[in-house]
Amino acid sequence: MIHRLGAELVLLFHFAFVLLAVVGALGVLMAPGWVWIHLPIVIWSSVVNLAGWTCPLTPLENRLRATSGGKAYEGGFVHHYLGPLVYPQGMPRRMELIAGVSILLWNAVLYAGIFWWRSL
Structure with a gap:
């Protein structure tokens, strides 16, 4: 029971x-000051996607699921939870690369807008 709860908490943290x-x-x-928390999150998220790494939260969630008698999943968090929403047949590596670049570009646009707005 406690391991399943742990797996669900890791899942919620991962989504957040x-x-x-x-x-x-x-x-x-x-x-x-939030920028000093947010920028490392953006960089980590982009690097994980661009490098094809597995986020450490994924094996932790899988280990907790397996320990609770549940089923672990193959691949990473994005592949398992978000990929099927966009690619039901499986998420190609190309989409991971696009996701990594998109996170960087999207945040560059947001920060440019914020800095522009604050300069008014």
Whole structure:
């Protein structure tokens, strides 16, 4: 029971991490110091996708699932949870590369907008 709860908490943390990578720059509007938390999240998320690495949270979640009697999944978090939404037959490596670059570009646009808005 405790291992399953742990796996679910890791899953929620992982989703929150991905969400922060995508829209966390908006937090800088309310708290400029947030940039020092958000930028490492963006860099890590991009590097993991671009390098084809497995985030350490994925094996932790899988280990907790297996220990609780559940089924671990193959591949990474993005492949397992987000990939099927876009590519039901499986997410190609090309999409990981696009995701990594997109995270960087999207956040560059957000930060440029924030800095422009603050300069007014």
